[in-house]
Each structure stands twice: as structure tokens, then as C-alpha cells.
Amino acid sequence: MTAMTAVSTSSAPSSAALAVANPWALVPPLGNLDAYITAVNRMPMLTAEEEQEFARKFRDNNDLEAAGKLVLSHLRLVVATARQYMGYGLPHGDLIQEGNVGLMKAVKRFDPDQGVRLVSYALHWIKAEIHEYILKNWRMVKVATTKAQRKLFFNLRSKKQGYKAASAADSSLHDGLDAATHRETLSEHEIDQMARELNVKREEVIEMETRLSGGDVMLDPGPGEDGEDSFGPIAYLTDAGHEPTAMIEARQRDRLATDGIAKALDALDPRSRRIVEERWLKVNDDASGGMTLHELAAEYGVSAERIRQIEVAAMKKMKTALAEYA
Incomplete structure (x- = not known):
């Protein structure tokens, strides 16, 4: 049962009887968001x-028909x-989708004998699902992990927007660019005021404000406009020396x-071994190498x-011994 997979209809309901007989037919798919919102606002x-x-x-x-x-x-x-919650840069349709999940959870858990209306009970579940969706999708790295941080996250954004609106009347006193830059972060007075209003420590407000103001960076930007690969953090975060295949x-x-090499040398006769060591394995202090042919x-x-023939035969024998050892 979900309000998102309902059958679409091209006309408005003609009577309340239609809603009782086939209520899902009144709700178009969420892909047509405007039609969906219009339809649900007409529901009795x-x-x-x-x-x-x-x-x-x-x-x-x-x-299930009653639940529907x-x-x-x-x-x-x-x-x-x-x-x-439109100010978080997430699609309105996705927010509605998550809210509908919360609504259905509320209906499933609703107790009619508690003496409260479903609207009051459902609001908590709707907001909880939307909050969870925002926290999971707004940033790759979560800005809020504990319950207290989540509450501060939403309250801080709301309060900050209120401060910006309150200061809009004073923006004409500053240069446009300077005013916009000034409002990017909270002032010391605003931090103290917000800490008092939200009943949290001043340091907690500063920490969450820092998290919110930090920009997202793509680890791997991919090809740029000219077709060349763009430089991103993945380029200097990669440690090729610890790549499993390279380590093996x-x-x-x-x-x-x-x-x-030691095992392969043991397979040679003394003369062949000395020739190989002098020709390939011996390095003198003067970097002149071993003896010549x-x-x-x-x-x-x-x-x-x-001597060259003995050397070639010895190298072949060593190659065979190394292959067997590997």
C-alpha cells in the first residue's frame, strides 16, 4: 500500500462515493507533482x-481499505x-515521498483510544522520515550524528534564515557584495543569542555552523568540459604503494x-657461479662492477x-630454477 503507485485519472472526482469505492484512483502518480498536489488538496x-x-x-x-x-x-x-524543507536543495517530490512513508508508519501505529487526532500523531512521524532523508542525502559526510546534533542542525538553519531576513532592511547601508559576504556566517552576537535560544553551548553552535558552511568537494570530478580529466582529491589521496596487487x-x-637468486646460484657449478657473480652480482666500491670477459x-x-658461452648457459639454468621457485 503506497500513495505513490496510485492509478492516474484525468478528471476530478465527481462524488465522495468514488473516493469510497476506489480512493487510490483520485491520486495521480508523483511524477506529475503539480497534479498530485492538486489532487491531494481536494481529498475530503x-x-x-x-x-x-x-x-x-x-x-x-x-x-487495509480503512487504512488507505x-x-x-x-x-x-x-x-x-x-x-x-525546500531549502535543503532536495527535490520536493522526494521529500513528499519520504513524508508519505512516515504517514503510513503513523497510521500503522496509531491508537484511536488515546484521545488524540491522527493529524497530531502523524506529524511527528512525517517530520522524522523527512529529517532522516535530509541528513542522509544533503551531504556525503553526515553533519549530524547524535540526536542533539540533529536537533541543532535543523534549528540552526531555521534561526539563521530568520537572522538574514531580519537584517535585510539594513543591507542597504552596505555595499551589495560586502553585505552578502557578511551574512555568510554568524556574528559573535548572533552566536551567543542562538546558544541562549536553543539552550546549547556556544561551542556547539560554532561547530555546527562550521559544518554547515563547509562546501562539498567531489573526490573524482571526472572529465571536464575539454574532455580532459579534472583534478580532484582522489588524485592525491590514492596511495599506490598500498594497493593490494602492487604489494603482492x-x-x-x-x-x-x-x-x-640464492637457490638458483646453488644449482650452478663453482666456475659458472663465479662467472655469474662477477659479471652480474658483484659491485665494487668504485662502481666499476665485476670482472670482464x-x-x-x-x-x-x-x-x-x-666464458660468454658458460655465462649464457648458466643464466638459462638460473632462469629455470627461478621459474620453479616462483
Whole structure:
């Protein structure tokens, strides 16, 4: 059961009997927001006796048709409440959608024997759902986490708007740009006044004001207008050295360069091992490296070409040993 998936109708209801027979047909889909608001504002309000009757039918007999009538008669309340939260940059339709969820939760939990009207009870649930939606979607990083911070978040924005409206008459005394800049943040006097009115510490007002005034930054802006990738924080936040694949490859290289090389050298005969060590693994203090082919040839009494052949054969044997080790 949801007011958002109702069947659309092109004409206004001709009688209250239609609302009783098929109440959902009176509410168009939320995609047509203007038509939706017009339709819910035409829905007939329930009397206290009707509200009690439908609430008991739903509570005692799980009568979904009775629950639907309770929801439909209060959709205008959701529209009016959602309109109060238009200043957060979120779609009005989404705010209404979340408010409707809160309304249905209220209908489900409403006790007609408590002596209160559904409108008073439902308002709490409608606002709670809208608040939750705003806090989750207004910023990627939540500006309010505790219950006290959430209350301060909404009250601070409301009070701040009031201060701006009150100072609008004085804006003509300042340059337009300077006045606009002046109103971006609260003055010391306004902070003290707001702390007293909201009954919170001055530091809490300053902290929440800082969170609210901070701008959002995209981690990865993506391609710019010229097709080139735009620079964003992701470029310098990325630590390639701790990327899992790179770390595994680095450990494998370290193992091959130490244990693997040692194991491959053990597979060679003494002459081949010394030739490889002198030609590839030995570094003198003067950075001249090991012995040349001619120096090794003179030592072993063979030609330089023979030393080169022994070196090539030894390197092949080491490559095979390293592959087996890896």
C-alpha cells in the first residue's frame, strides 16, 4: 500500500462515493507533482468519528481499505510539511515521498483510544522520515550524528534564515557584495543569542555552523568540459604503494631477489657461479662492477668467447630454477 503507485485519472472526482469505492484512483502518480498536489488538496477530510471508525477497523481487523482512507485524508498534511524543507536543495517530490512513508508508519501505529487526532500523531512521524532523508542525502559526510546534533542542525538553519531576513532592511547601508559576504556566517552576537535560544553551548553552535558552511568537494570530478580529466582529491589521496596487487608483486620480487637468486646460484657449478657473480652480482666500491670477459678468460685459461658461452648457459639454468621457485 503506497500513495505513490496510485492509478492516474484525468478528471476530478465527481462524488465522495468514488473516493469510497476506489480512493487510490483520485491520486495521480508523483511524477506529475503539480497534479498530485492538486489532487491531494481536494481529498475530503475525515471527521473525528470517521477517523475513529477507520482506525479501529484497521487495528482490530487489519482492514487495509480503512487504512488507505486514513492515509489519503492526510496526504495534504505531508505536502504542507514537505514544503517547509525546500531549502535543503532536495527535490520536493522526494521529500513528499519520504513524508508519505512516515504517514503510513503513523497510521500503522496509531491508537484511536488515546484521545488524540491522527493529524497530531502523524506529524511527528512525517517530520522524522523527512529529517532522516535530509541528513542522509544533503551531504556525503553526515553533519549530524547524535540526536542533539540533529536537533541543532535543523534549528540552526531555521534561526539563521530568520537572522538574514531580519537584517535585510539594513543591507542597504552596505555595499551589495560586502553585505552578502557578511551574512555568510554568524556574528559573535548572533552566536551567543542562538546558544541562549536553543539552550546549547556556544561551542556547539560554532561547530555546527562550521559544518554547515563547509562546501562539498567531489573526490573524482571526472572529465571536464575539454574532455580532459579534472583534478580532484582522489588524485592525491590514492596511495599506490598500498594497493593490494602492487604489494603482492613487490613481495614476490623481494623473494626472487633474495631467496630465489640464492637457490638458483646453488644449482650452478663453482666456475659458472663465479662467472655469474662477477659479471652480474658483484659491485665494487668504485662502481666499476665485476670482472670482464677477458679478465675471466685469462684466469681460467680459455677464450673470452668460451666464458660468454658458460655465462649464457648458466643464466638459462638460473632462469629455470627461478621459474620453479616462483
